[in-house]
Amino acid sequence: MSYFELLSSLELGLIYGITALGICLTFRIIDFPDLTCDGSFVLGAAVAAVLLKLGYNPIFALCIAALAGGIAGLGTGVLHVYFKMTNLLAGILMAFMLYSINLKVMQGIPNIALLNTETMFTWGNPFFSLCAVAAIVWAAISFILSTDFGLALRSIGQNKRLAVNCGVQISFMTILALILSNALIAFSGALFCQHQGFADVSQGVGTIIIGLAAVMIGEKLLPSRSIWYSMFACILGSIVYRILVAAALHSEWLGLQTQDLNLITGGMVVAVMLMPTLGVRKQNA
């Protein structure tokens, strides 16, 4: 693997690390298997691409993309809480509808290329900018989860009955967590779009598996009870995932090609699940 490929894996790892944080928030923290992410990732990319094409500031595009993702999360939350849909159905339905919405946002063009358009990565070294962005997001999410509000979110995923006993309004908190999670995922989609220089309506397929793989690899590498460590583990897991994929695709003796990517990812998820936890054994897992 060349230096360039390694750097590109690190950068993709950091971008998808933010997706992994969002997925960790729903799947792990509040125990809500949210499948909206395949749609909200593209939504973020689409919104960012359109805004950049119109000449808006790249940072502004990121913020609006996150906002759009938050609205998608709100949709899933409302479907689940007020329309009493099961969590899986609410997410799938939202992602399904987002496909059309994304095409609408992209004005019917399934692929927008950002040639000669200013992005946040044309300003300076992409790797360092991504490190800074990932660090800020990591610190913000870890901080939120260390507050009283964050503790209430975590209690929902662990023991709903006790959470209600302690006066936590489960429906409201679930919706807030979904908004936050999908805002992160859309933000990550917007970063991906700026980094790769295009937005494609089908680029979100499998976001959930990539994110989950990252979360699971992270949990195996850094089994910890501290929120700051476990959030960092999501980003680390995402980077390790990218490096493993790049290594697998570039080792000639394996003879793997780009179209084998999903097979590799799936195989990796299975391998991670079978792997015993490094270091401390997880308590009562």
Next chain:
Amino acid sequence: MLKLSNINVTLSKGTPLHAEILQNLNLQVGNGEFVIIIGSNGCGKSTMFNTIAGFIQPDSGAVIIDDSDVTDVKCARRAALVSLVMQDPRVGTMEHMTIEENLSMAYMRGKARGLCLHNTCERRNLFIEKLALLNMNLENKLDQLVGNLSGGQRQALSLIMAIIADYKILLLDEITAALDPSTADNVMAIAAKLVQEEKRTAIMITHNMHYALTYGNRTLLMNRGKIVREYDAATRSSLTPAMLAADIGEI
């Protein structure tokens, strides 16, 4: 003060499982009083607790706490008034969180949870002070995961969690049912001590006849959704656990 007036609760209404759990139930518990509820399974004890805590909405009747009618107040909001300790210590605590996080979680019961760090020094000192009441050395294990504690320790912790935030009514629902006899005695003694120190209204459900006579100010016997017999302090002193058990069987 807690007052239940003419409470009716019917579960699975309009189905073959139709069951009238509480029927015109009336109960009044004064400030500082510690009332023990006994009765056979299915007589409506837990349903009564769930009605007081707001998990179940009564078909008719009123739940009144300190002169204000809270019948229509949702249970998340009612948590500021009613504190509940459950039978199973695994439900009463969160095993993947540390002792400190569990207590912090309970500390904010009924308050607005904002974006302030939960692990403040001030809170930790309060937790240490309260945990020291247990004599279980938990005050030195604030960073331990609750999953590593024994059932008795977890139940004791859930007692502290119940009293760490302000409340008006404390409900103890068979808190010793999942524990071995000697741990049960210990947890019961701690609970009685806490109730005495807190001097607030407390109600306890128990199947242990000995506890039903030893602790509290009076004992109530429930059957088919009603309170059918009341034993005041004088009557209780003349009763033995066996006689009380016979009363339950008789009804």
